[in-house]
Amino acid sequence: MIRILSLIMLLFSSTAFSQTLLVLGDSLSAGYQMPADKSWPTLLPEILAQQSQPTTVINASISGDTSGNGLARLPQLLAQYKPDVVLIELGANDGLRGFAPKILRNNLSQIITLIKKVGSQPLLMQIEIPPNYGKRYTELFSNTYPNLSQSFNVPLLPFFLIDIIVKPQLMMKDGLHPTAEAQPLIAQFMAQQLKPYLNKESVQ
Incomplete structure (x- = not known):
């Protein structure tokens, strides 16, 4: 009987505090160009479980998406999944297409506002683009992220390719x-970056 009760408590503890992480991203x-089960968000839950942070990861990333595309899709995603945390990994396609930084800033601002409005925790990832767009544009683009982080009091996570792109x-x-070989490394990196914001005791 005691063993059965212990098993029930173990199962309860592993599910009652489970949280949902929504990854709102692009092709990164x-x-x-790989099976979906090879992508880093798919590999992430197992690592988080090992950290005693059981998490359901919803990968709502679509290749080619700009910040505007992500903004358009977000309300339905928030209503459908009711995530505890939303990781915003958007902007690379804005930069590659040469969109004005103010467009990126406005779209990301609305995304953050929508996430906060439903009571979820937004996390903003720094995005970097190749330097061939010119120093001024590259700096304006890059600075958008820390400026938004400060303005909205939102955590800014480092670009997850920072150590990958040099290899x-x-x-x-x-x-x-x-x-595909880089995905487990990214998953490990992201698990460490997300750890402070996935506190199962704080999830109601």
Whole structure:
């Protein structure tokens, strides 16, 4: 009887405090040109479980999405999944298409506002673009993220390719997307970055 009760309590503890993380991203998180089960968001739950942070990860990333695309999809995603935490990994396609930084800033501002409005925790990821767009544009683009982080009091997570992009063997030939071999490394990196914001005791 005691063993049965212990098992029930174990199962309860592993599910009652489970939280939901929504990844709102683009091809960098969608598993570009690879099976979906190889993408880092798919690998993340097992690592988080090992950290005693049981988490359901919803990968709502779509290749090619801009910040505007993410903004348009967000209300339905929030209503459907009711996530505790939303990781915003958007902007790379805005930069690659040369969109004005103020467009990126406005879209990300609305995304953060919508997430906060429903009581979820927004996390903003720093995005970097290649330097061939010119120093002024690159700096304006890059500075958008820390400025928003400060303005909205939202955590800013480091770009998850910062240590990957310098290793050609972990990048696809386009120089923009991580390979399947890089996904476990990204998942480990993201688990550490997310750890402070996935506190199961704080989830109601």
